[in-house]
Amino acid sequence: MTTRLVASGLSKSFSGTTVVDNVSFTVDAGQIVGLIGPNGAGKTTLFNLLSGVLKPDSGSLAVNGVDATSLPPYRLSRLGLVRTFQLARELDKLTVLENVQLAARDNTGETLAGALFRPGAARAAERATTTRAREVLALVSLSAHESKPAATLSGGQKKLLELARCLMAEADTILLDEIAAGVAPHLVEEIAVLIQRLNRDHGKTFVIIEHNVGFIRNLSSRVVVMASGKVLAEGSFDHVAADPAVVASYLGQAA
Known part of the structure; x- marks a missing residue:
């Protein structure tokens, strides 16, 4: 199976506070990976590292087999990796x-x-x-x-527009930062169906930050849980949902 993304020991600190702490994981072609955790867990900072918005203090990143550790966003886009943002930037x-x-x-x-x-x-x-x-x-x-x-456009439609721009860029790996946040429930369901179709019929690989646990449960083939800047657990949704540390740090709050 082709590996789309490899993060190895990524770390990032601001003013002496470590926000992403030695994070490692891989994303294979065709996966939909959910990235969950409490507020302040470091999820968006990790996305900023993966997408070239920030450079890591240490660690490395490979995209489609190419060392992409210090590449800016437009170079990563050329390698096939793009992202959306929590607040749409149309x-x-x-x-x-x-x-x-x-x-x-x-x-x-x-x-x-x-x-x-x-x-x-x-x-x-x-x-x-x-x-x-x-x-x-x-x-x-x-x-x-x-x-x-x-x-x-409505807030949900602007999220769809951002996704459309990712598709127009011919990306094979798309990072979605809270694509369901603030979106009307009927449109959340439409977005979920669209992601499944893009994954199944168009070969798109996704990593999704989302606080809507049901959205992640229904979509993700694998879930990575972060807390305090570290990877707390990783595996199927049912596997991580049964982990006492995950329940204590996040799912107990979100349930």
Whole structure:
């Protein structure tokens, strides 16, 4: 089985406080891995390390077999790893379609040489990008909103737009940071079904931070539990849910 992501001994401190402490785990192709734990466990900081937003103080990261420890987010995207954020970061004055188009991995028309010396190729690339962006919007059920400013979308729809941009970037591994948080219950179910379909039919691998324990239970093939910056337990949901340390630190609160 292909390994998509390997974190080895990742650590990060701020002002002398260790927030991520010697964290190691792997993610294989086709998995949906849930990352859970109480507030302050270090989950989002770990995502920032995995996605290149922060550089680790120690440890290493490999993405699709390539050492990615110090790579910035755009380089990680080229390797096939992208992320969403707890608070959606749409370009609110652009349309929904334009937001997705901008996430295309290669666009001849966006280079000076392409625009000046290959205008025909640039126009063809733009048409292909638009076609692909519309396919992605259909996949996430946002086609009806393509001409609307992104600012007009609901909170849940903005989460779907972020996911659409990940798909447009042709990522094979997607880190989802609380994609169900603050989302209407009916849309949470739609998002869960979409993640399952992207995993099953499109080969996407996911790592998901989420406080909605039911969401994680229904989706994840494996769960990593963090507490105080460390990995507390790892395994199937039923396995970690039966761990007394996990119940004491987190699931007892969340139940």
